[in-house]
Amino acid sequence: MKGWTPIAIAFLIGVLAGAQTPLAPPASPDQVLELLQALPAPPDLKESLAGELTAAMNEQRLTPGVALAFLGEVAELSQAYREDALGILNHALAGGYILDPLLNEALKGLRLGRPWPEVAGVLKLRIRLLDATQQVLQWQGVVLRPLGEAQPLPQRAPQPGPPPEAALVLEIAWAIGDFLVAGGSPADAVSMVEKVEERLLRLRGLLPVELVDHLLAELSPALVRQIVGLALSPERR
Amino acid sequence: MWSSDLEERIREVLAQEAEAARQGLEGLEERVMRAIAQRVARPGLWRRLKERWGLGFSPRWALAGAASLALVLGFALGRLFAPSPLPPSAQAGTLFAVVNPQAHSVAVMGDFSAWEPIPLSDPDGDGIWTAVLDLPPGRYEYAFLVDGKWVGQDPQADEYVRSFGEYASVRYVGTGGGA
DSSP, X not given: OGGGHHHHHHHHHHXXXXXXXXXXXXXXXXXXXXXXXXXXXXXXXXXXXXXXXXXXXXXXXXXXXXXXXXXXXXXXXXXXXXXXXXXXXXXXXHTTOOOHHHHHHHHHHHHTTOOHHHHHHHHHXXXXXXXXXXXXXXXXXXXXXXXXXXXXXXXXOOOSSSOXXXXXXXXXXXXXXXXXXXXXXXXXXXXXXXXXXXXXXXXXXXXXXXXXXXXXXXXXXXHHHHHHHHHTOGGGO | OHXXXXXXXXXXXXXXXXXXXXXXXXXXXXXXXXXXXXXXXXXXXXXXXXXXXXXXXXXXXXXXXXXXXXXXXXXXXXXXXXXXXXXXXXXXXXXXXXXXXXXXXXXXXXXXXXXXXXXXXXXXXXXXXXXXXXXXXXXXXXXXXXXXXXEOOOTTOSEEEEETTEEEEEEEEXXXXXX
């Protein structure tokens, strides 16, 4: 036994040389769908969700681990809140958006012990901002197609993962949403423009530069006012 | 009268100094030779360590040492030269740290963990709790849990956001625009 000590120490040194705290092992799409089927919810809602979830995970708009954690929290809610949560998820999935930030927002609120209606209020605002941003950017010609449509742009080779336009819509909507959720005034378009600019400049290395630069050139208080006005219009509430 | 007293005093002092010098020289040769002998006889550092700690140099230890060195060297060289699709900051991992000597448990949670706590460790008990996470490039919101209490403002963060009445920190990893 004693003779193995040096070998064990050598092994330990080798392991420690590369030590990093590992993240949780990734969940699989099958686990997500299994949990969805186990939820006590209307079958037609679950059927619709199963199709949309599968598509979102295949298109890398949703990470199975995040979906699994969200559904795990949803399972703990009362029946009325559970159906509300699944309805919100279904709406967001149908929009073709990148969904990890939305579900992470819900998980953060629930981790903080906030009641579901408060969490749902934030999620609904986020989705309204996503819808409005997508729509306004389409009007402006920055986003050329609805995000749910899968046809590739002719000038760009298809790449794995969600289209860059989806990431752009997400970041703009999220920057505006962060400002509003923190208590910022919806009338303060100048501050929101600053937030959006800052976010896009920080992510310039990750998002396509030409798309970011095009949007930065188009970005103005008027554009942001249009997005916020559309998101907060009474008919969207 | 005054002059003769002074002369006598000077003579006394000189005599004392001469005596002190004589005492200092007494046995000098013997002391020098002893010091030289000790210096020659003193073993080298490795031998002293061996004698003191009983370190043997068995073939197993030699093998283990060589293997450790090879592993560490191989790992370092691999990290330096292996081609990789990620920028250096993502390669090296993202460090999360909390300085709190009073804490009993510290964890970090965020977008990268679906807000599940990941424990930080403080193996040497100096109050510096750390974890290095291998995060792909992107923007990450996170917060610490210190003894179960939410701590949302990390001094190392690139920015902060506030929702549900609490702050959360944000890191930009591998974007050139942040951590």
